[in-house]
Amino acid sequence: MSYRLTAPVPGWTTTTDVVVVGSGVAGLTVALNVRKAGLRAMVVTKAMLDDGSTRWAQGGIAAALGDGDTPEQHLDDTLVAGAGLCDEEAVRTLVTEGPDAVHRLIGTGAAFDQDADGAILLTREGGHHRRRIAHAGGDATGAEISRALVAAVRSDPGIELIEHALVLDLLTDADGRAAGLTLHVMGEGQRDGVGAIRARAVVLATGGMGQVFSATTNPAVSTGDGVALALRAGAEVTDLEFVQFHPTVLWLGPDAEGQQPLVSEAVRGEGAYLVDGAGVRFMAGQHELAELAPRDIVAKAITRQMQLQGAEHMYLDGRHFGAEMWEQRFPTILASCRSHGIDPVTGLIPVAPAAHYASGGVRTDLTGRTTVPGLYACGEVACTGVHGANRLASNSLLEGLVFAERIAADLAERHRAGDLPERSVDVAAARSARTAPLLAPETRAEIQRLMSRGAGVLRSAASMAATAEGLAALGREAGTHLDEGKPADPRVETWEAANLHLVATALVAAAVLREETRGCHWREDFPERDDAHWLRHVVTVLGSDGAPEASAGRP
Numbered sequence: 017m018s019y020r021l022t023a024p025v026p027g028w029t030t031t032t033d034v035v036v037v038g039s040g041v042a043g044l045t046v047a048l049n050v051r052k053a054g055l056r057a058m059v060v061t062k063a064m065l066d067d068g069s070t071r072w073a074q075g076g077i078a079a080a081l082g083d084g085d086t087p088e089q090h091l092d093d094t095l096v097a098g099a100g101l102c103d104e105e106a107v108r109t110l111v112t113e114g115p116d117a118v119h120r121l122i123g124t125g126a127a128f129d130q131d132a133d134g135a136i137l138l139t140r141e142g143g144h145h146r147r148r149i150a151h152a153g154g155d156a157t158g159a160e161i162s163r164a165l166v167a168a169v170r171s172d173p174g175i176e177l178i179e180h181a182l183v184l185d186l187l188t189d190a191d192g193r194a195a196g197l198t199l200h201v202m203g204e205g206q207r208d209g210v211g212a213i214r215a216r217a218v219v220l221a222t223g224g225m226g227q228v229f230s231a232t233t234n235p236a237v238s239t240g241d242g243v244a245l246a247l248r249a250g251a252e253v254t255d256l257e258f259v260q261f262h263p264t265v266l267w268l269g270p271d272a273e274g275q276q277p278l279v280s281e282a283v284r285g286e287g288a289y290l291v292d293g294a295g296v297r298f299m300a301g302q303h304e305l306a307e308l309a310p311r312d313i314v315a316k317a318i319t320r321q322m323q324l325q326g327a328e329h330m331y332l333d334g335r336h337f338g339a340e341m342w343e344q345r346f347p348t349i350l351a352s353c354r355s356h357g358i359d360p361v362t363g364l365i366p367v368a369p370a371a372h373y374a375s376g377g378v379r380t381d382l383t384g385r386t387t388v389p390g391l392y393a394c395g396e397v398a399c400t401g402v403h404g405a406n407r408l409a410s411n412s413l414l415e416g417l418v419f420a421e422r423i424a425a426d427l428a429e430r431h432r433a434g435d436l437p438e439r440s441v442d443v444a445a446a447r448s449a450r451t452a453p454l455l456a457p458e459t460r461a462e463i464q465r466l467m468s469r470g471a472g473v474l475r476s477a478a479s480m481a482a483t484a485e486g487l488a489a490l491g492r493e494a495g496t497h498l499d500e501g502k503p504a505d506p507r508v509e510t511w512e513a514a515n516l517h518l519v520a521t522a523l524v525a526a527a528v529l530r531e532e533t534r535g536c537h538w539r540e541d542f543p544e545r546d547d548a549h550w551l552r553h554v555v556t557v558l559g560s561d562g563a564p565e566a567s568a569g570r571p
C-alpha cells in the first residue's frame with residue numbers, strides 16, 4: 017500500500033523522458049548524461065538551481081589523482097571509515113571510476129586549483145592517508161562545481177528546468193512502475209500550483225536531511241523529502257541511523273538553529289588543531305591520525321570533552337597559518353568567521369559538532385535502481401553502500417558524480433534495448449493512495465529540538481524513547497486536527513513538516529534498533545561495536561499503518 021501527501025488534484029500535466037528531482041551535483045550530472053543518450057530530461061528543484069548542499073561544499077572531492085596514490089588505497093581508507101558496513105563492490109566502483117569522473121567534470125567546465133605546472137593541487141582530510149582531495153577556489157569547491165554544472169544544463173536546450181517546484185509524490189502505472197510525479201510549483205503562468213509530470217523514469221537527487229536536527233550544516237532545502245517520498249512509494253531505505261555530525265561547525269551560541277557555518281576539515285588537514293578552553297590539545301593519543309582521525313572519532317572526542325568540562329564548545333587553533341594563508345587557502349571560512357566577529361588569524365575558533373551528512377538513504381543497487389521499478393536515486397538521498405556506517409570526508413561529491421553517471425548509463429542502455437517505454441498513468445486514480453495528515457509549520461522547530469535532544473551525537477534507549485514519544489505526539493495532534501475538520505492546509509511548509517516528521521520517525525526507529533556503537537551511530541547504553549549481531553544493515557519501510565518499520569536486514 018502506498019501513501020501520499022495530502023494535496024489538491026493536479027491542475028496541469030506535462031511529459032518528459034526522465035524527470036530528475038534536485039539540482040545538486042547528482043541531479044545535474046544525471047540530466048547532462050541522459051541527454052547524451054538522446055533522452056529528454058526535466059530537472060525539478062525546490063528553490064533556485066544552486067540551492068542545495070553542493071554549493072556549500074568546501075573541502076573538495078576525493079579521488080586517487082596524486083602521484084603514488086591508487087584506487088586501492090582510497091578503497092582501504094573508505095572501508096575503514098565505514099566501520100564494517102560498506103558494500104565493497106560499491107566502494108570499488110566509486111574509487112576506480114572516480115578519477116575519470118573528476119576529469120569529465122573538469123571537461124564540463126569545473127576549474128580546480130592547480131600548481132604552477134597545471135597539476136591539480138590535492139589536500140588531505142580526516143581518514144585519508146594521502147593527499148587526494150581536489151579543491152577549487154581554495155575552500156569553495158562546491159560553488160565551483162555547481163557553477164559549472166548549472167552553466168552546462170542552462171546551455172542544453174534538451175534539458176528543461178523547473179525552479180521553485182516542490183516535488184510531492186511518485187506516480188506509478190498499473191504495474192507499480194514509476195511513471196512520473198506530482199509537484200507544487202510556486203510560480204506564475206501555466207505551471208502554477210499542483211501539477212503532474214509523466215515520465216519514463218524518475219530520478220531522486222534530493223540531497224540530505226540535516227534539517228531534522230536543530231543545528232546542521234545543511235541548507236534549508238535539506239528536509240529529507242526524497243527519503244520521505246520513497247518511503248511513501250513503498251521503497252526500502254537503509255542505514256538511516258548513520259548521520260554524520262561534522263566535528264567542527266562554528267559555534268554561534270546556545271540558541272543557534274538551522275544552517276550553521278562549517279569550518280572545513282581541510283583546515284585541520286593543513287595543520288590546525290583542536291584545543292579546550294585552557295588551550296590544551298586533546299586529540300593526540302586518541303587516534304593515530306589525531307585531529308585527522310575519521311569524523312566520528314573527532315566528533316565524539318569533542319563531545320566527550322564538552323561533557324567532561326561542562327563546556328558548550330571546544331576551539332580550533334589555526335593562528336599559526338598567518339593572515340596570508342587564511343586569505344588564500346580558506347577565504348570563505350575566513351570571511352564567514354569574521355562576519356561573526358571571530359578572527360582566526362589572531363584568535364581561536366569556537367566549534368561544536370552539528371548534523372552534516374546522511375550516510376543512509378534510499379537503498380539502491382550499483383546502477384542507482386531503488387526497490388521500486390523505474391525509480392532511481394543518487395547523491396546524498398541514496399544509500400549505494402559506499403559509506404557504510406560513516407562517510408569518508410569528500411567522498412560524497414564523488415559519489416554523486418559517479419553514481420549519477422551510472423544511472424544515466426543504465427537509462428541509456430535500457431532506452432537502446434527498448435526497455436524504457438512511455439508509461440501511462442491515470443493521475444486521478446493515483447490519488448486513491450492513502451494520505452497522512454499534514455503537520456503545522458511550527459512543528460518543524462519542535463521536530464528539530466526533539467531530534468537534537470534525543471537522537472543527536474549521543475543516543476540511548478531512554479533519550480530516543482523520549483524523542484519517539486514527542487514525534488508520535490506531534491503526529492497524534494495532527495490527526496486530532498484532521499478529525500476536528502481543522503487540518504493543516506496543504507502548502508510548502510506543511511508538506512516539508514510532514515516529510516521531516518516521517519524521516520525523523522524513521523531515523524529514530526532505525527537508531528533504536530541498532531543496539532551497538534558503530535561509525536557515526538553512538539549509543540551511550542551500548543558503547544561497543546557488536547559484530548556478532550550488527551554486521552548488517554537496518555532496513556526501513558512503511559508499515560500498513562503508515563508508520564516506519566525498521567528491521568535488521570541483510571549483512
Ligand SMILES: Cc1cc2nc3c(=O)[nH]c(=O)nc-3n(C[C@H](O)[C@H](O)[C@H](O)COP(=O)(O)OP(=O)(O)OC[C@H]3O[C@@H](n4cnc5c(N)ncnc54)[C@H](O)[C@@H]3O)c2cc1C
Nearest residue numbers: 038039040042062068069070075076183223395396410413
Ligand atoms: C557545508 C557543507 C560542506 C560540505 N563539504 C563537502 C566536501 O568538501 N566534500 C564532499 O564530498 N561533500 C561535502 N559536503 C556534502 C556534499 O556537499 C553533499 O553530500 C552533496 O553536495 C549532495 O549533493 P546532492 O546532489 O545529492 O544534493 P544537493 O546538492 O543537496 O541537492 C539537492 C537538491 O534537491 C532539491 N530538492 C530537495 N527536495 C526537493 C523536493 N521535494 N522537490 C524538488 N527539489 C528538491 C534541492 O533544492 C537541491 O536542488 C558538504 C555539505 C555541506 C552542507
